[in-house]
Amino acid sequence: MSDNILKIRDLSVNYQTDRGKLKALRNIDLDISRGSIVGVVGESGCGKSTLITSIIRQLDANADIPNGSIEFEKQDLLKLSLDKMRNISGTQLSIVFQDPMSTLNPVLSIGRQMIDIQYRDKTSKKIKKQRSIDMLNKVGIPDPQSQLKQYPHELSGGMQQRVSIAMALQAGPSLLIADEPTTALDATLEVQILKLLKELQVEMGCSILFVSHHLGVIAELCDHVIVMYAGEIVEQGSTYEIFNNPAHPYTVKLLECDPASISKKQRLLPSIPGEIPDLTNLSGGCIFKNRCDQSIDRCDKQTPKWNEFSNNHYVSCHLIES
């Protein structure tokens, strides 16, 4: 068994809503091996954000985790006390959020915030400040010395995201979670930020869990891809396998819908007909059966098991049984 930095087993998350119990995540298994970049892809509402917030233990008050474990560096995050969790957060386990314009505190200067997150370190303020400057240098911010005095609203979105990345990597985490870090940025910036993430990942030797609904970004950055649909993982494998040999009907359709893959002129962009099933009222069987054009009788009755489609490429579908 390879060295896994994050090991999620049988994780389920429910939200208590007015319409009843919403099963946002169901029996998720996920591994991230040390030093790799794993991408999680899926449409909005498939449980990507719930997955991340349950890893960093910031689920809303109406959520509960009936079963499962999230093992990070050999300890179950779900069983840690809040104090122990706080010690891991920002040091070993870090995160870059989606919307850079709102992730930094608007009334404190960049420098203040960068020095504050080093509060565990008992060294002098001067060293902490120098460390922050070095970090800003690393993420490619010009003239970091004077940027420290700036407030977030004085920086552009791209710069703010660079600052967020600098803050997230400051303590040298072993796992960085990136929650759609480029979605709010324009295309040229997106490329820059991705390049930066990849460079820093190699330089600092951390693993990255990269969440996105953007297939191109995932293909560009990740070694391993996990495809999620309506709170379940339906397919996982190496990036090459997933993009060249998609096996699950959902993955196939998802790739067809990627505007970048369309070469012929079309009047309508392709889409997957149907809607995501109601997660408060699941009927059992395969989760994708209602939108799948190849569904068979078994899909209604039986939940598909994991099948190895090719080397290290797993699919949860009845059609792919060996």
Added chain:
Amino acid sequence: MTLMFFMIHLVPGDPARIMLGPRATPEMIADISMRMGLDQPLVIQLMKFLGNILKGDLGVDVLSSRPVTEIVFGQLPYTLWLIFSAIFGAMLIGIPLGCYSALHRNTFADRVTGVISVACITAPSFVVALYSLLIFAVTLKWFPAIGAGEKGDFFDQATHLVLPAFAIGISWVGYLSRLVRASMLEVLGENHIRTARAYGLTEFTIVYRYALKIAILPTVTVIGVGMGFLISAAVLTEVVFARPGLGKLIIESITTRNYPVVMGSVFISTGLFVISTTISDLVNASLDPRIRDNL
């Protein structure tokens, strides 16, 4: 200012007649009227008054012939002390209470503070003044009942301040705690707080340094604008506790139709309001760089 001028003159009763009492002769009334300038048309009176204000002259007290500025500024410190200790005490209790409620939202403790806060808000200051006078000064004898204390004796003055400040401040405790709770809850739901948590900052740092600095902004504005309410509460409270001060001065000069003193003290109170709103704007600007940039 002009509006206020006309409002005062609309109040029935000839000031000269009231001041001199029922046995005044018509000659005496005419004499006083001339000295106060009441025999001249209202517009001329107004022009004279406004012109004098520009020169820093608020006129002369009809009864004692002392300049109004001297009288008003003599009384002003008492009122300022009262207002400041009331609002300072209210902030000291109300803001942490609001933070506590926000952090323990929908728990039993939050509900209890909610009920107490609303009860505090609805209690009129003069009722609180009368009851606290009755309980703490008359029955328990913890604090002196009336006056402002010996001049120069700080401790004596402070003990005289407690009950009136309590009477004015109590509704502000409730008000501020509700306000801080609401804005705190809003700020705690914002993305940057999630970030701060994800970086492992302690809950104390997050609440009191990262969130409160934003959540306090509406409170600062409300206190600045609330100066008007504070002064009107001070008027009633000063009367109940027989304290010297601007409020008592206004009441007394209205009952004697002492126009220059009424005008002078109302003018100064208005000035206080303008100053306090300006200060609150400046405080907000110092807290929030986004406001600072728009100045």
